[in-house]
Amino acid sequence: MRILSLATMVLASGWVWADTPDTSPATPDAVTAGRSQTSVQMDSPADPDRFGNLPRLVWDDAGRVVTAPARWDSSDWLKAGGAVLAIGTALALDRSTEQEMAKHRTASADRFAKAVQNLGGTPSVLIAGGTWLAGVAFKDPEIRATGVDTMATMGIAQLLLAIPLKEITGRSRPSADKGTHDFHPFGGGQSFPSGHTTQAFALASVLAEHADTPWVSGLSYGLAGLVGVARIEQRQHFLSDVVAGGLIGTFVGKTVVRYNQSRRSDAGSKLAMSFTPMIQPGGYGVSLALKF
Template sequence: MSTSTTAASLTDTSTPTNSAGHPAGPESLVSIDYLKLIWADARETATEPLRWDGDDLRNAGLIGGGLVLSMVFLDKPIRNDAQRNRSRSADRFFVDIQKFGTKQYGLPVLAGFYAYGEFADDYESKTVALDGLSASVITALITSSIKGVVGRARPNTGLGPHHFSPFQGDYSFPSGHATGAFAFASVIASHYDSTWVDVTAYGIAGLVGVARIEQDAHWTSDVVAGALIGGLVGHHLVEFNREMRARGIAMMPTVGTDGRELTLTWEF
């Protein structure tokens, strides 16, 4: 059995029909490429700053200023304190918990949401998986780009918090683990109006950030920047995609077969 389409490459239906076999109207389901969802999300994320008003710009300035102050006054003492208090048991715990900021744990969690949604016919659970994947891809691209440009040395190099070598291969700022963890957390929390979901999701994400400091892989400001990027992008994409779905775009995968090949399509 061959795979005719994948999650990243899907087919378009030129003459869609509805469930009764009649030509589909604007509200009907037709197959689309899932890449279109990610592209729409990426474009929305990239152009969002162009739509900022005075309040948004002021908030961005305050956040940027806070990160600079953190670099100047907090990064080194927090790092030193974290390293003085390391222990074997803490190391074992944080080595495991930090994996929630990577695809190693993050993608299985999203797959679990989708599998549950399919089994229990839970639409919200499915959209968590789709939005989480989109946020993961986009925040990874953002973080990788910033890392290369900034070129900040990691704390375990011994070069200090103010050592920057742009485009020279130093990749401390921002923390990719924190970005990924808070992207996943913000997507999950934005889909469910529940305090315990918020506390659990952001609590785990926060522990990922602490782990990166405890493991001497990142400065505190690296983690804060990653948390802001992941949290803001994840939350914004959920709202953006919810708006699209409210207009009739569901972007939901369907598995089927034509008798010869397994097909995977996303529909709206």
């Protein structure tokens, strides 16, 4: 970003305009006037991450997610087809995966799963909020943007996709012992998709997009994957529930981050202009600042 400052101060003569120099002695009032400067902001770039703009930001992000298929090209539809195929394959493997998990279930594995699954619950929300607060406290726009995108992604992924799908499919959890294909739309089942996995992958995808570093991406998605495994181990979800949750969280996260980053870029590239009337003994003028 470049700052072009055009300062035009007229005392005896000047660039913009000048009054005839006053040769009379400066009065106290004139000296006081010379010290006071009034700054008027004519136009400033919109800050999408400003607290007051967050409701509008989330609303726009939700619209972007919902209408995403309308902007897909052939490669995007191919990816969507791959996602459907992945869920279908997982459905076919639900029973065998559950059986294998039951064979290797131990007390230590149970303790580990209970600890890891929390990454897809309240702690992930605290991480998102803490990231935003850290960005505000340290005045770091990138950290602040990461927190904003994480909170927006979690809210949209859960409220717009995961929770409605749970109600629509009404799939029974493995712990209910009703089999892998017990679906009763709007019947109260809460298994498909996995909400914990959705949230874990929402966090992972946002961190990976912002960091754009292989080790961060690997660690983020690896931990999110462990959340999904933990939910299967705890008999709260089938494999297909976890796969669906991971795909939802990742899709929403990537969509939100890329859209918001483009908005931040647009906001930063807008022309901002401010001017400061300046009055001093013997003349007056204006200071003009342009930021683009």
